Amino acid sequence: MTAAALDTALEVVDLVKRYGDRTAVDGLSLSVRAGSVTALLGPNGAGKTTTVEVCEGFRTPDAGTVRVLGGSPAAVRHRVGVMPQGGGGYPSLRAVELLTLFSRFYAHPHDPAELLSLLGLDEVARTPYRRLSGGQQQRLSLAMAVVGRPELVFLDEPTAGLDPQARRATWDLVEALRADGVSVLLTTHLMDEAEHLADDVYVVDHGRVVAHGTVPELTSSAQAFVRFTGPADLDVDDLLRSLGPDCVGKESPAGTYLVEGPEGPTLLAGVTAWCATRGVLPQGLQTRRTLEDVFLDLTGRELRT
């Protein structure tokens, strides 16, 4: 049986994992469609890493089932790539030695030198793992996860601590993986990462899925709105009068304005026109809910904490 026949790369049903009397994962279900990128989004301690480690076969669930590429995690190790959260390298091995070692575990690996070069690591190829910067170790770890040509890749916080350039390289690789039919499950607490990369997002908190959908599904709202920042104490009542009868708005906190109305384009034009007459340049204009808003609405908590 080939994996191409599967339309679900990963299926987790009612997963429960406890550490002592703490329940890290509490009845979580998710599925990853073959060839798609799925993000587990949530604050630290939400149970993301535990979930991924059960799927990777590092932990046994207390309840629930996990099917990876149609089998048990242990049975499909050669078809799965894993990038854990930090660590995992022999300190005294050079980057190229470490990646070459991992490539030798597979029958048809990528060329380690080529992979290092593509991830911008060719200049540190002969640097021992322990002397690499955190970001370089992260990228090497990513290379180790994909060197065996996996069809499902687990990335646990792949861009934590990366500079913008390295982060972009990681995003590029994830998109290239998807383009070639590889399924990816990544965890992140970065909303923009999930928005940028993920076909499906599971918002996780306290070991449970609190929302699930595509990014547009999750961030769509019945009512159009415009949010912007500007000087404090603008005349909101005057703004609303200029916009017409069905609009509501408020300033909260000082200098941040939220205006809601029936139709987005007209609302945006009205707000900017009114600002222009007052000589105000609205900053940070936002017309769509972000995943951060979704998370805040669902849990009353900030995502990044």
Add this chain to the structure above:
Amino acid sequence: MTVWPSLVPRGQPARRAQMLRAQTRTELTLLLRNGEQVLLTLVIPLGLLVILSTVPIINVTGRRVDFFVPGVLALAVMSAAFTGQAIGTGFERQYGVLKRLGATPLPRSVLLLAKTSAVLLVEVLQVTLICLVGLLLGWHPHGNVLGVIAFIALGTAAFSGLGLLLGGTLRGLTTLAAANLLWFVLLSVGGIVYPLSELGGAQDVLRRLPTAALSDGLRQLLQHGAFAGWDLLALALWAVAGLATASRLFRWE
């Protein structure tokens, strides 16, 4: 914009022989690149052999070099199989290396086989150098090679089991401290450089430790041409007990 090569899935494990070669080479590289390991496995044993054979610090029966070559061989085996394995494995667990290897197609059995192979290769180097230096110092070996190989093989198994037990259960730094301390204690009172007969009542216990069994067995064989069956049995029992306990208690992370 980076142009990626084809990333179309083709995940298939390599042949076990290829994995074993790659992992053994890695284990060997790690051992030889680690200054402390080289000190422990090569420099100190050779240094002790030269000093103790030429300077009359410790009183022994028979020719000095004939007494110390077997003891230093036992020390070398203990350093490579016990101390080196324990420290290496302890830190690999702490650094998450073993866990990460567990997510690859590399089977646990191949990993352990690679570690054993690396230890055996280091021992070949150790034994060669120790024998060469011994011969230069006028060493006259007795006994037969097969007997020596049997003792070293069982000694390696016994010490590996104990080393993996230590490194597989304690934290990296704790392992480092414990393994080095044990190495020093057993070097001193394990019959390696100091005749056990000088140690009074304690010798009845010390004689049963793998260090004494190995050094005494090698000494009986190489110095007197005698086969110490009880020592070989003691090593076999340590090997069975150590490896069995290690495989039960070993934690990969």
